[in-house]
Amino acid sequence: MAYWLFKSEPSTWSFEQQLEAGAEGTFWNGVRNHLAKQQMMAMQLGERGFFYHSNEEKAIVGVVEVIKRYYPDHTDPSGKFGMVDVRAVSPLKRKVTLADIKAEPRLANMVLVKNSRLSVQPVTESEWRIVMALAGEAT
DNA sequence: GCCAACGTTGGC
DNA sequence: GCCAACGTTGGC
Secondary structure (H helix, E strand, C coil), X not given: CXXXXXXXXXXXXXXXXXXXXXXXXXXXXXXXXXXXXXXXXCXXXXXXXXXXXXXXXXXXXXXXXXXXXXXXXXXXXXXXXXXXXXXXXXXXXXEEEHHHHHHCHHHCCCHHHHCCCCXXXXXXXXXXXXXXXXXXXXX
8 A cells, every 4th residue: 555645736726626526536637747657657546645735835735545547648638648536535634834844854755855846756654654643643 | 869958846 | 036956858
C-alpha cells in the first residue's frame, strides 16, 4: 500500500471542489510531466494521497483515495499522458502547512521539500504517519 | 545528441 | 512581483 501527494492550486481546483464532487470523484487531468505520470501509473485502487494546496495556501488540507487506475487523459492532444480518478476522503482536522513540514526534521526528505515542483509525488509510509499526526488524525 | 533559449511553476 | 529550479524545445 503506497501513499501519494496530489498538488493543486486552489484557484484552479480546490479540495472543497473535490469534496463537492462526492463519492464518484473526478479525474485528475492535466498532468504533463513524465515523473508525475510515472507516479500515477503506479497507483492502485484504494491507495490514499494527500491533497496539497500550492501557492496561495501552501498546506496539506485533505485526504483523497484513488478510485480508478491510470487511463488516457482525453485533454492531452499528444496522447502521451494519462490520469487517475480520485475522490475526497475527508479534510484534515488541522491543516499541515509547508512551514510545519519544513520545521519537522523527520520530513526533511519529503519530495514536497526536495522537489516542490513535482505535481504528483510519492509519500513514504513514515512520512504519511508523521503528517497525519501533525494533522491531529489517527492512522 | 548536445546545449542554449525559453516557458512554467511555485516559494518567498 | 521576483527569481530560482526545472522541463521542454529547437537549432546545429
